[in-house]
Amino acid sequence: VAARVSLNSIKQVFITHLHVDHYGSLPYLWMFGTWAGGWHENLTIHGPSGRTSDYGTKTMVEGMKMMTGWHRDAFSVFPVGKGWDIIVNEFDFRDNGGVVYEKNGVKVIHWQRSHAKDGASAYRLDWNGMCFVWTGDGRPSKLDLKYAKGCDLYVTELQPELMEINSGVQGVPPFLARYTVDTHHTPAYASGYLANQIKPRMFMTTHMNFDPFLNEETVAEVRQHWKGPYHFGAPDGIVVNMTKELVWVRE
Known part of the structure; x- marks a missing residue:
């Protein structure tokens, strides 16, 4: 956003781990990015698995959907399209050097971080x-x-x-x-x-x-x-x- 990328065009989100201070703005991006015109493309969330499925990115996203039920119903009077249909790319946090994203010359890999518990990752982006x-x-x-x-x-x-x-x-x-x-x-x-x-x-x-x-x-x-x-x-x-x-x- 600071680089003048509009909120409604941010469609690839990379989460390092599930401490709240590292994904707390995600509901806002999802709800208001869609409302602002981001209804032509899905939001894709990339993030690590946990030691069990309860602690992975997919479960967090499902919880976010429940948490925003009132908001989404209130905003159902606006165009939605694909904006609320989240795609979750949950990768195995153990797969050090694994490819998370590769498109249009951009390649993103990940590796484990030692932070509290299993399921924290770092990213490297290569382009041009x-x-x-x-x-x-x-x-x-x-x-x-x-x-x-x-x-x-x-x-x-x-x-x-x-x-x-x-x-x-x-x-x-x-x-x-x-x-x-x-x-x-x-x-x-x-x-x-x-x-x-x-x-x-x-x-x-x-x-x-x-x-x-x-x-x-x-x-x-x-x-x-x-x-x-x-x-x-x-x-x-x-x-x-x-x-x-x-x-x-x-x-």
Whole structure:
């Protein structure tokens, strides 16, 4: 949307995992993308399986359909067409390097991430000799090094080592923040280490606080290992433009 892609033309959605903060906008995209004129084509949702079918992307989508029953009935006075007929491409999360999507020269593969439980994935998109990696959430992983090596734009998550300050600002108990990072996320130092191994043309991080009291320390931790081009994946609506010669960022 920030890149001026209209809501009604977004028809391919790639979900990394089923924590609510990573698919919470999906009902809005589905309902209002259809209402805004997206009734000529199905919405396709790509996402990982779970250890059991109850925890896979298909089950989440069925639950979303139930949750939006009142809304869909209220909006039934508008054109719908194919807009509400979701296609779910649920892939096996264990199939590291498997192809999720391949069309019009665009190829997307996936691999496992270590994040809470089975069923979290990262993506790599290749097109026209360029590559973009979006890891989603997770602990540092050798699989990231394998599948993201040499990509042009590498986007991963990080958490700075500032548990006490976070606690004072956000109210999160330090022990809880420490446990969560150590079992679910990538410390900022580690993100810089990964970037230095992968060697992207641009390194970008998300899933972090974007606040003056944290930003300088976050950069310092990343720079411990990574000396190349780096940018916050923030604020909301940030856009990366890339050609084979140049990479630049717009807010």
